[in-house]
Amino acid sequence: MIQFTDVTKSYTEGNTALNGVSLQIEDGEFVFLVGPSGSGKSTIMKIITGELKPTSGQVHVNGYNLERIRKRDIPYMRRTLGVVFQDFRLIPNMTVYDNVAYAMRVIGAWEAEIKERVPYVMDLVGLTGKERRHPNEMSGGEQQRLAIARALVNNPSTIIADEPTGNLDPERSFEIMSLLQEINNLGTTVLLAVILFSLLRHLAIPVNPWLKFFVYIAAFAQLFPIWATFRRGVPEGMVQIADTGDGYATRMVGGSFAFSHLTFLLAMLIVVVGIVAILQAHRRTYSRRTLGFYMFFVVAGI
Secondary structure (H helix, E strand, O other): OEEEEEEEEEOOOOOEEEEEEEEEEOOOOEEEEEOOOOOOHHHHHHHHHOOOOOOEEEEEEOOEEOOOOOHHHHHHHHOOEEEEOOOOOOOOOOOHHHHHHHHHHOOOOOHHHHHHHHHHHHHHOOOOOOOOOOHHHOOHHHHHHHHHHHHHOOOOOEEEEEOOOOOOOHHHHHHHHHHHHHHHHOOOEEEEEEOOHHHHHHOEEEOOHHHHHHHHHHHHHOHHHHHHHHHHOOOOOOEEEEEOOOOEEEEEOOOOHHHHHHHHHHHHHHHHHHHHHHHHOOOOEEEHHHHHHHHHHHHHHO
């Protein structure tokens, strides 16, 4: 958990970057710091990582009180954080593999751990097969994925990304945002500083516990039409299959043949969507598109 209580940060030039800021980020949340350049986003990030000290106020980061933390404990606090920079900050003369492995070597990880962990993280960010490349042989989006892999490799509880899409085109930006969303779904807290509000529309929104409950109930409710059909028999307009002795023949009970089939297919589609919603209701977040899709079929079923 990250907590700011009435934090103020003033610089020697007399500029005040933060004035009485209070915030709390719970474990597992995906939180955005949105604002124009110079609004204090980077200052908040640097205070969290221990690069800056607040002028006043209290800051707690993953169990550490930064007001009272000893210098020898700062590296251990930082190991709970994975930092992703806008300018990547990769080591150009190292391969992709070594860039990621280096983050583990500097904290004294065993080589066996490195050989197990690095390929897993590379696969997670979609860079499998590119381990022997160098950063200058990769696109901007791939370099940012590499920076995310390096931030993840020591299994931090929190990822901090300071405008990670600032140097990328819109398509690559959305890819990076989606990757961070996937990482958050695995349980990692993500704190993301961004300028563009447009990026937020393509990301997932938190699922309120009551919304989860509604998705569960509504999804199960889709099963009732099928249950009612089997209980009361084939409704009017459906096709019955009869045994004529020398084979099977179909006959109409009544109504339109085409209409009955379309109705039945729609009912089955609603049931399938309901089952998918049940299977995914454990997630912390839904994309706006997915949530809207579910809600449409929930209303259609009702």
